[in-house]
Amino acid sequence: MTSRERAAELDAVDELAGLRERFALPADVIYLDGNSLGALPASTPARLARVIEHEWGERLIRSWNEADWFTTPARVAGRLAPLIGADADEVAVADSTSVNLFKLLVAACRLRPGRRTLVLERGSFPTDVYIAGSVAELLGGELRLVDGPDDLPDALDETVAVLSLTHVDFRTGALWPAREVTAQAHRVGALAMWDLCHSAGALDVDLHGWGADLAVGCGYKYLNGGPGAPAFCFVARRHQDGLATPLPGWHGHAEPFAMGLDYAPAPGIGQLAVGTPPMLSLIGLDEALSTMDGVSAKSLRAKGQRLTSLFIELLDQWCPDLVLASPRDPRSRGSQVSYRHADAYPLVQALIERGVIGDFREPDIARFGFAPAYLRFVDVWDAARHVRDALAAGEHRDPRFAARGAVT
Amino acid sequence: MTSRERAAELDAVDELAGLRERFALPADVIYLDGNSLGALPASTPARLARVIEHEWGERLIRSWNEADWFTTPARVAGRLAPLIGADADEVAVADSTSVNLFKLLVAACRLRPGRRTLVLERGSFPTDVYIAGSVAELLGGELRLVDGPDDLPDALDETVAVLSLTHVDFRTGALWPAREVTAQAHRVGALAMWDLCHSAGALDVDLHGWGADLAVGCGYKYLNGGPGAPAFCFVARRHQDGLATPLPGWHGHAEPFAMGLDYAPAPGIGQLAVGTPPMLSLIGLDEALSTMDGVSAKSLRAKGQRLTSLFIELLDQWCPDLVLASPRDPRSRGSQVSYRHADAYPLVQALIERGVIGDFREPDIARFGFAPAYLRFVDVWDAARHVRDALAAGEHRDPRFAARGAVT
Incomplete structure (x- = not known):
């Protein structure tokens, strides 16, 4: 050039x-920092002004029904799914990436009973390692850290419940070969989980093609949802029947407004919702993903x-x-x-x-x-x-x- | 009349x-539904428009420093503290009430080693019971449910780590006598935790006066933070040295940008922050609490x-x-x-x-x-x-x- x-x-x-x-x-x-905080979609200010002034201010509690607030997480999941090679009913939008990591790492261990080793990369985004350490402590398991692909053959054995890797290294941008590594995890019967924070919205993420089991990612980098926009989780459909979240909240209940004493998880991915989502930030993400419609x-x-x-x-x-x-x-x-x-x-x-x-x-x-x-x-x-x-x-x-x- | x-x-x-x-x-x-979704403060639309268009849109990543986004959770905690009878450094603003319940119930059990019974009311907001059940399962503990004050003498014994009650019954509005019940828990060496969702911003909550150990509550009812605004946690200063969250995230790290491999909790209440907060919803809460300044x-x-x-x-x-x-x-x-x-x-x-x-x-x-x-x-x-x-x-x-x- x-x-x-x-x-x-x-x-x-x-x-x-x-x-x-x-x-x-x-x-x-x-x-050149859209990988830290994505840019503002041009249509977001007007959308959020309408939400704040009309939906919240004028219509108040009625907007949970009228303005479809209650179904917004599922709508956002549906918009996001094609960008990560998943189906809409395999994606939940809720909480932060950290909290979603916790849910899915515990769920992964429960999907692989008898196994309690979590394998992560030392160079992961630090929260991933902290959260995995906490899960290992709560479940009486072991956190095993690898430095790179060469360590995987030794690290992966029949005790491993889940291999959880950051798809793109946040420091260097180095990429794990996701399809191959997923297959490597599967050969020892472990689940493969991908942190897509630096991938979703910029890379050709193909969770189905990779054969991935679980994934998490944030909404505020290449997805442009706004500062601290809610994060997402992916659970492959084949694992949803056995899914058991450690954070059972009323938004993840089969009948949230029955207000029953017993927790009956919503079917499928739905149980990964927990509390009331931060609607302004969530609708920011909805608008941002509508900006990417068809891309x-x-x-x-x-x-x-x-x-x-x-x-x-x-x-x-x-x-x-x-x-x-x-x-x-x-x-x-x-x-x-x-x-x-x-x-x-x-x-x-x-x-x-x-x-x-x-x-x-x-x-x-x-x-x-x-x-x-x-x-x-x-x-x-x-x-x-x-x-x-x-x-x-x-x-x-x-x-x-x-x-x-x-x-x- | x-x-x-x-x-x-x-x-x-x-x-x-x-x-x-x-x-x-x-x-x-x-x-008459401000106990479900609080009303819109008159100054919120302009404040959020400025955040969206100028702080996010124009200043982008720079706003984490320039616009004090990074210190917003602590600022919001400082505005909230006087409304609940706490000091600013005893309050964290983060996540949903459900997620905060999880953090504090696990932390409570860790503050009372050897005890693994959690006592809750059957008529609690259901999420409280679901989350406590999950904590009991993860820690190998027992969830014990009471129907009302008369059951407390039997339910409270030396195995109880924490008594966690909803201050105001969401169905009937009936109020627990918080000071007396806190003392009752303390007599058996248990911690007392209060869910203040239906209290903060409307009742004369006095956590110090009650002698309360822990509390949680939401930001979108009487605090008017907007739909799904972030929630809060309270940990009495005397318990902060022994605090150990099960959700260690980078925003709760002593040096978040060192990006170190080991989790070193921020001092005091700070460790209860987890991931990046949903800033639009959080700033909505900040604005709402500034509306209540001096009240x-x-x-x-x-x-x-x-x-x-x-x-x-x-x-x-x-x-x-x-x-x-x-x-x-x-x-x-x-x-x-x-x-x-x-x-x-x-x-x-x-x-x-x-x-x-x-x-x-x-x-x-x-x-x-x-x-x-x-x-x-x-x-x-x-x-x-x-x-x-x-x-x-x-x-x-x-x-x-x-x-x-x-x-x-």
């Missing part, structure tokens, strides 16, 4: 280019690979000393590009001042996420240019960028 | 009368008692055959009045058509909640008048009101 015009030509023939106008992006920003996961993935590959290609040319932390093969990489740099933190701050928003992750990662729904090839060109210029100007050594904020 | 004018005189001298204009209530409704729980309670007493007095006069399901003594009653009626369901529907919104609870309860923050004495007069007129006209026998909706 030798000119910005060439990047613009790629945009001109991009079949997803029209999606960008469904988002309200600030004019002065190149947003295939395959096309998002194809574009994301091209965006990240272009970014790497440009920085290879312009900043050959930068150390790529992400896999070079796009098939092994999520929709992000990470570089290791001794001054990664101030470099990221300097770029933010230039209007290129990425983020920093400990200890030395500068991370750039490429949301295929709203990023253009010219954005990639411009962002790489800013990285080059910031480094050339020594901005990463500017002391005013070194002070750490609470969240980075 | 013999005239609407007399009710209007009570409003004229009501020290809380000015609060009503802080809420956006529909003109054609008398809203004392005692004054809310005093007005609530007078509202409910007036409603009972008027219906005693006008509908002497109605069967009161709530305690007659206002000191033993929450901020609601319930009647048993064979046609309770269609009666409630007929009243809704008249613009008086209460709700039905199985099997035969017509329930009317009186939110002291925004209800007037003339509303009580008018609502009682409608009950009288609906019954006199036989509207509760109208077949078009008999068909059950999904949510009532």
Whole structure:
């Protein structure tokens, strides 16, 4: 790639280019942090204003029926399912990813009675490891950590109830080969569970094709549901009869308004609902997913690979000393590009001042996420240019960028 | 009370009368269901529009620092604490009531090692019993159910880790004498936990005065946080050193952004945060609590008692055959009045058509909640008048009101 015009030509023939106008992006920003907080869909403000002022304010409690609040979780699940290769009745939308991990890890152990080992990756998003440790403690089980694919043959044995992995490494963007690893778990009779936080909405997640048993993921990254939007769970239909949640709440009851003393789980995936969902945040996710209606996961993935590959290609040319932390093969990489740099933190701050928003992750990662729904090839060109210029100007050594904020 | 004018005189001298204009209530409704979904604070639409359009849309990920999103749970806890007689650092705002019940019931058993009995009331809100059953199963403990205060002496023994009660019965509005019952639990070395869903924001909850150990409650009833707003937990400071949550998430970690492999709980109450909170719903609660700034729980309670007493007095006069399901003594009653009626369901529907919104609870309860923050004495007069007129006209026998909706 030798000119910005060439990047613009790629945009001109991009079949997803029209999606960008469904988002309200600030004019002065190149947003490479949609893997942390997705952008605002253009239709969300009006939708939520109507929900707040009319449905809540005017109609009050009646909106649980009238405005279909009560069925919103199932509607959102139905919108999400095609993006992750699942059927609508295999997906529940509720709570946070952390809480959903807890439900499904306990449920996994119950689906594999007699087995009490949980295998996770050491480099998982930390909550996954914390929650699995808590489940192991509650069930008298064992948490076994692996460092990567090479450790799996030793780690997987007949004691393993569940192998739970983060599909995309949040630091490096490295991708587990989900289909192969799922099969590996199945060979020892274990269940395979995938954390899709950095996958759903950007990668061609194919839970059916992978043969996956369980999955969780969040609604606020590539799904654009808004800050802290509710998370989701997937349970393959073949496991739903034996499903037993450790968090039985009234929204997951077969007859919530019977208010009976005994817990009778809702059939199928329904029992994974717990308490009353945070409707404003949930409806934000509903609106965001309606924005993606008709968009295939395959096309998002194809574009994301091209965006990240272009970014790497440009920085290879312009900043050959930068150390790529992400896999070079796009098939092994999520929709992000990470570089290791001794001054990664101030470099990221300097770029933010230039209007290129990425983020920093400990200890030395500068991370750039490429949301295929709203990023253009010219954005990639411009962002790489800013990285080059910031480094050339020594901005990463500017002391005013070194002070750490609470969240980075 | 013999005239609407007399009710209007009570409003004229009501020290809380000015609060009503802080809420956006529909003109054609008398809203007696604030104990199910609180009313919309007048300032919430503009606050949330700014959060959605500016903080999320324009500032994106930067708002976690800039707009103090990260510290919002603690700020909300600080606003809530005075309404429940707690200190700010004893309150966490997170998740749903159901999930918080789970955290605190497990934590309670861990605070009382060697004890594994959980005592709850059979008439609790059902989720409480379901969750306690799950905790008992996970910990190899026993769930013991009581029918009322008379059963406590037999139920409370040295095996009991925690006595967990719903402060206000959601059907009848009957109130547990919290201080006395807390002392009763303490006499056998058990912890006392209170579900404040139907108390916080309407009753003079005094967790310190009661000597309570633990509490949970929701944000969307008398606290007006919006549908499904996040819930809260209370842990008395004396128990915080030994606190051990079963849901260790990164937002409850001492250093969330270190992303370390080992879970190091945030000091004090902080560990009860789990995943990323649903910010739109959480900020709705923040705004609602700012609406109540400077309002004392005692004054809310005093007005609530007078509202409910007036409603009972008027219906005693006008509908002497109605069967009161709530305690007659206002000191033993929450901020609601319930009647048993064979046609309770269609009666409630007929009243809704008249613009008086209460709700039905199985099997035969017509329930009317009186939110002291925004209800007037003339509303009580008018609502009682409608009950009288609906019954006199036989509207509760109208077949078009008999068909059950999904949510009532």
